[in-house]
Amino acid sequence: MKTTKVVMFVIWVLGLTIGLSFTGAWAQERVLYYSVGSTAHPDPHMGTGYVDTTVYINSYDSLVRPGKDYSVGPHIATDWTVSDDRLTYTFRLRKGVLFHDSSELTAEDVAFSMTRLIKLGRGFSFLFRDLVESVEATDKYTVKFKLKKKFGPFVSSLVRFFIVNKQCILANKKPGDFGEFGDYGVGYLMNG
Numbered sequence: 493m494k495t496t497k498v499v500m501f502v503i504w505v506l507g508l509t510i511g512l513s514f515t516g517a518w519a520q521e522r523v524l525y526y527s528v529g530s531t532a533h534p535d536p537h538m539g540t541g542y543v544d545t546t547v548y549i550n551s552y553d554s555l556v557r558p559g560k561d562y563s564v565g566p567h568i569a570t571d572w573t574v575s576d577d578r579l580t581y582t583f584r585l586r587k588g589v590l591f592h593d594s595s596e597l598t599a600e601d602v603a604f605s606m607t608r609l610i611k612l613g614r615g616f617s618f619l620f621r622d623l624v625e626s627v628e629a630t631d632k633y634t635v636k637f638k639l640k641k642k643f644g645p646f647v648s649s650l651v652r653f654f655i656v657n658k659q660c661i662l663a664n665k666k667p668g669d670f671g672e673f674g675d676y677g678v679g680y681l682m683n684g
Contacts, residue, residue, distance in 0.1 A: 532547040533615075534551075534681055535681035535682050536548040536551070536552045536654035537605075537609040537612050537614060537615045537656070538612070538678065538682070539615055540615055540616055544615075545652075552656065553567060553568050553589070554567055554651055554653055554655065555567060555568050555572075555583055555602065555653065555655070556648075556650050556651055558651050564647055564648050564651060568585055568597065568602075569585055570585065571583075571584055578639075579640075579642065580637070580638050580639070581636070581646060582630075582634060582635070582636045583635050583636075583637075584634055585597070585598070585634070585635065587633055592657075593657065595657060595660075597655060597657075599629030599631065599632060599633055599634055600629045601658045602627070602629070603627045604658035604661070605654070605658070606620065606637070607627060608673075608676050610624060611670060611673075611676065612678070619649045619653075620653070622640070623639055623640060625638045625639060625640045626638045656677075661681075664677050666680070
């Protein structure tokens with residue numbers, strides 16, 4: 493018991509000493525480097541970690557975005573409807589959203605991204621692979637998700653679904669395990 497108190501006191505003194513050394517005159521002489529100790533998967537359909545998600549949120553867009561009050565609101569999707577049987581979700585997209593190469597994000601990119609995520613079976617695919625039966629672009633700015641079963645938090649789970657540029661992925665695919673889609677552009681996104 494006494495040993496524990498002594499150890500806690502020593503830790504407290506060290507913490508206080510270190511804390512004080514970064515204040516006052518010494519603060520300008522000291523630099524603290526911090527590393528998260530992890531690298532991110534640059535492909536938004538491959539990783540799930542904290543660093544990965546931070547990269548994805550800052551590099552890719554999702555249909556919906558979480559709010560400060562734990563609600564989910566529009567982002568790329570301006571609004572959505574849900575069928576009476578709760579199995580079909582139809583999202584209308586914002587017009588004029590551009591990828592980094594200046595091509596416009598469309599419903600085809602959304603449908604392709606969900607299909608790609610599920611087929612790759614990595615990253616956040618676990619949220620959707622047993623749930624999404626089909627996804628289709630019904631027009632340039634409308635995408636429809638058909639679910640296999642009712643799932644109340646479906647829209648909320650879409651905050652972890654990041655949209656990739658179909659044209660860019662297909663232009664940079666390499667031979668792989670996915671038939672006509674080759675490696676689904678994984679090599680390109682992972683290695684540049």
